Amino acid sequence: MKVLVANLGSTSFKYRLFDMETEAELARGGVERIGAQRSDAFVEIAGQRSELAVEAPDHAAAVEACLGQLTEPDRGCLKDASEVSAIGFKAVHGGRAGGVCRVDDGVLRAMEEMNPVAPAHNPPYIAAMRQLGEKLPEMPLVAAFETGFHETIPERLKTYAAPYHWATDYGVRRWGFHGASHRYVATRTAELLGRDDLRVVSCHLGGSSSVCAIRGGKSVATSMGMSPQTGLPQSSRVGDFDAFALLQVAERTGKSFEELLAELGSQGGLLGLSGVSGDLRDVRSAADGGNARAQLAIDVYVSSIRHYLGAYLVELGGIDVIAFAGGIGENGVDIRAAVCADLEGLGIEIDPAKNASQRGEGAVHAPASKTEIWVVPTNEELVVARQTKALLGN
Numbered sequence: 174m175k176v177l178v179a180n181l182g183s184t185s186f187k188y189r190l191f192d193m194e195t196e197a198e199l200a201r202g203g204v205e206r207i208g209a210q211r212s213d214a215f216v217e218i219a220g221q222r223s224e225l226a227v228e229a230p231d232h233a234a235a236v237e238a239c240l241g242q243l244t245e246p247d248r249g250c251l252k253d254a255s256e257v258s259a260i261g262f263k264a265v266h267g268g269r270a271g272g273v274c275r276v277d278d279g280v281l282r283a284m285e286e287m288n289p290v291a292p293a294h295n296p297p298y299i300a301a302m303r304q305l306g307e308k309l310p311e312m313p314l315v316a317a318f319e320t321g322f323h324e325t326i327p328e329r330l331k332t333y334a335a336p337y338h339w340a341t342d343y344g345v346r347r348w349g350f351h352g353a354s355h356r357y358v359a360t361r362t363a364e365l366l367g368r369d370d371l372r373v374v375s376c377h378l379g380g381s382s383s384v385c386a387i388r389g390g391k392s393v394a395t396s397m398g399m400s401p402q403t404g405l406p407q408s409s410r411v412g413d414f415d416a417f418a419l420l421q422v423a424e425r426t427g428k429s430f431e432e433l434l435a436e437l438g439s440q441g442g443l444l445g446l447s448g449v450s451g452d453l454r455d456v457r458s459a460a461d462g463g464n465a466r467a468q469l470a471i472d473v474y475v476s477s478i479r480h481y482l483g484a485y486l487v488e489l490g491g492i493d494v495i496a497f498a499g500g501i502g503e504n505g506v507d508i509r510a511a512v513c514a515d516l517e518g519l520g521i522e523i524d525p526a527k528n529a530s531q532r533g534e535g536a537v538h539a540p541a542s543k544t545e546i547w548v549v550p551t552n553e554e555l556v557v558a559r560q561t562k563a564l565l566g567n
Contacts, residue, residue, distance in 0.1 A: 174258045175199070175251070176561050178554040179236070181262070183297045184208055186235040190243065190250070190257070191558040198555075199250045200243055204235035216242040218250050232301035233308040236260070259313040260305065261561035263353055263553055265294035265320075265401065268344055272321040273560045276302050276314035284316075286344075290400035293438070315561040322356045323349030325391040330488075333398075349395035351377045353553035355385040358496045360556075361534075361549050363390060372489040374482055377551065378508065379499035380408040380451070384478060386485035394488055396481045402438055405477045406470075408451035411441035412477060446470035453501055453508070475511040482512065486519065492544045495521065498551040509537065513546060520544050 174193040179186060187203035202216035204227065212229035215222060216239065223242075229235040240254040251257070262276070270283035281299055288295050302314060323331070331347040332340060339345040358375040373387040382405040386394040396404030406412040419433050428436075444451035447470035449459045459467035486492050496502075497509055506529055513523040520543030528537040531548050538546035 174562055174565075175256050176259050176261055176558040177236075177257050178261045178263065178557045178561075179301075180554070181232065181297050181301050183293075186229075186232055186239070186301070188236075188239060189554040189558075191555065193558060193562045196555060196558070202239055202242065204229050204238060207232060207235050212238075214238055214242065218243075218248070221248075223248065231304050232297075233304035236305060237308070257312070259315055259561050259565055261315045261317055261557040262298060262302065263557050264298050264316040264318050265350065266291040266348065267316060267318040267320065268348075270316075271318050271324060273315065273317045273564050275564070276306065276316050280316060290402075294401065313565060315564055317353065317557045317560040319350045319352040320348040322352030323347075323385075323392045323395050326393055326395065330394045345399055347395070347398040348400075349383070349385070349392065350397045350401050351381070351383045351385070351395075352392075353556040354498055354551040355383075355387065355392060355395070357551050357553060357556050358385075358498055358549050359387045359390045359392075362494050362496055362547065365547065365549075366494065366545070368493075371493045372491060373494045373496060374485050374489075374492050375496050375498065376478060376482075376502050376512070377499045378405075378478070378497065378501035378505065381410075382407060382474075382478075382499065382501070384481040384485065386488055388489060394485060405481070406446070406474050407442040409439050409442045409444040411437040411445070414441075443470045443474065446473060453505065457507065471508075471511075475508060478508075478512050492521070494545045494547060496547045496549045498549050503533075503548055503550050506531075509546075509548075517541075521546070 176191050176193055178189050184207045185205050189198055190200040192199055200216060200218045204212050204214045206212045207229045211226050214227045215224045227238040229238055243249045243251045244254055266287040268283050268287040270280045274280055284295050284299050305314060333345060335345055354377045355375045362371055362373050363369050370389050375385045375387055377383050384396045385392055402410045404412055422433055442451060443456050447456045447467040449456055449467050456467045456470050460471055501508055509528055510523060513521055522539040522542035523537055523546055524539040531537050534548060534550055536545060536547050
């Protein structure tokens with residue numbers, strides 16, 4: 174069984190192709206500038222990358238272009254596009270249509286209901302799924318929602334202290350995101366330590382970041398809430414924020430509620446604090462050059478991670494593993510060190526030399542640390558491929 178896993182943006186389509194007999198990655202590629210007069214496509218097979226211009230007026234055309242590349246004589250890895258058994262989507266917010274499911278009109282309507290809280294994520298997926306369903310009706314489409322991993326969170330940790338009927342009538346609750354990444358970390362740490370009862374704090378840190386408490390492979394708490402805008406400060410999204418502050422800013426600026434939300438979602442986070450960039454590498458460079466606002470942005474980011482780390486240490490009754498994933502988690506030596514600084518009294522001690530030299534998967538805790546600290550490069554696409562295979566029963 175071969176599964177194509179899709180990751181979509183408003184004008185982009187990226188994919189990875191897996192042979193699920195061995196879980197080997199056969200190819201990866203994508204199309205950028207979808208909808209423009211000229212779209213740019215690339216494919217990488219067996220380490221060989223090729224690029225070309227294609228006509229891709231919509232996402233369905235982009236998928237067809239990629240399938241064409243994968244079946245090219247002499248260069249492709251498929252004899253025929255029919256070898257692809259399904260397309261799995263790393264979908265974000267399905268609301269009442271959570272977990273893993275075949276894409277149909279009911280699922281798409283459920284996703285549309287969540288557009289207000291996932292405006293940057295859901296609309297492109299909905300549009301692409303509709304297009305693909307019309308143009309490739311024989312191809313099973315599977316949505317693996319990021320919220321699915323967090324369905325095991327107990328009611329007391331996913332319920333806001335808002336009027337109760339907001340939850341029952343409008344779905345206002347902590348849904349949680351980055352489910353594929355946290356699920357991979359849960360599975361991989363269990364494999365690495367040979368245990369299925371681990372208490373893990375998974376730190377998915379990147380342009381979008383979240384922290385998740387995991388017990389025995391299941392999510393029990395997570396930093397993101399109703400929307401992907403909440404929790405830790407993001408690249409350009411605010412993270413946790415007092416909603417009533419909007420009244421103050423609205424009165425002073427005359428801006429509408431919608432305008433202020435758009436500002437918090439696109440000009441907040443590391444970008445808003447530093448005034449430099451939403452990319453932590455740029456922010457770190459500015460901080461090293463003496464930019465106080467850039468340093469403040471880093472300090473706020475690290476403090477927020479530590480806030481959730483402390484909360485989850487209490488919730489789990491101790492931590493067996495702290496795992497760092499995502500672009501910042503995997504490569505941010507200074508961030509890992511700052512998150513774990515001065516926690517020896519809690520049994521958490523990072524090894525500076527191991528941390529500085531670690532490349533890829535590996536342990537970075539000191540010998541005396543009671544809690545193991547690992548770098549675990551995530552593989553969200555493989556998780557989606559596994560979920561797609563399981564749903565289709567192949």
